[in-house]
Amino acid sequence: DILAAAQARADQLDEVNIVITAKAGDEGKLFGSIGTRDIADALTNAGLAVDRAEVRLPNGALRHTGEFNIAIQLHHDVAAEVLVTIVSE
Template sequence: ASTEGKLYGSVGAREIADAFTAAGLPVSKSEVILGEGAFRNIGEYDVLIHLHADVETTVKVVVVAEA
């Protein structure tokens, strides 16, 4: 990330689903709902996870710069 906190790429539904799956919580890309598209800055974001027709939850995703 730049010194202003802007990412050189972006964090989208695929990266979020992969992170959940790597942590032992299998989530598919299609279950991750990003209201305003991929994240392009470091920070905290609320993300909707749509697990089933009647089951959804909001989780906080923290995007940090790599060391």
């Protein structure tokens, strides 16, 4: 049952594109960074409950504007991929 629920959540998340606005300099470098909490909050605000611990950022926090494919580990055997677009304010 848990595996089926995780797979259903993964199917919903695979089609999602989240846009996060942040303050950035002229060359796209952010003032600060976008971390797991920011991504989880953005997904939750979009109606998809995601815990911060499920967001995987193997290279650390995101520090530039652009598009990033972010892995969401919902279960040991189930992972989804979300497109996160960071744009300058």
